[in-house]
Amino acid sequence: MPLYxxxxxxxALAEQVKKLTGASSKTDAVRAALQAQLEAAKNKKPxxxxxxxxxxxxxxxxxxxxxxxxxxxxxxxxxxx
Numbered sequence: 001m002p003l004y005x006x007x008x009x010x011x012a013l014a015e016q017v018k019k020l021t022g023a024s025s026k027t028d029a030v031r032a033a034l035q036a037q038l039e040a041a042k043n044k045k046p047x048x049x050x051x052x053x054x055x056x057x058x059x060x061x062x063x064x065x066x067x068x069x070x071x072x073x074x075x076x077x078x079x080x081x
Contacts (some may be wrong), residue, residue, distance in 0.1 A: 003027045 005011045005026070014026040023029035045053075 003030060005030075 005014060014030050017033055018026050018029035021029060
């Protein structure tokens with residue numbers, strides 16, 4: 001089934017994607033873009049799941065050292081510059 005793009009702005013976007021990706025046709029460009037978008041949507045994790053993963057990583061690192069002097073650390077990085 002042929003692909004008909006009736007919207008000029010969508011046609012222009014398809015043409016840009018075709019040129020930038022080296023696709024042989026607008027249909028190939030649209031196909032690749034749609035496949036990439038579908039894959040991204042399938043792989044997107046819910047926000048709460050991502051937060052829980054990050055909290056787990058933070059727990060593995062452990063609590064911050066209360067004796068750590070951030071100013072002294074930052075100043076030491078600039079001394080070598």
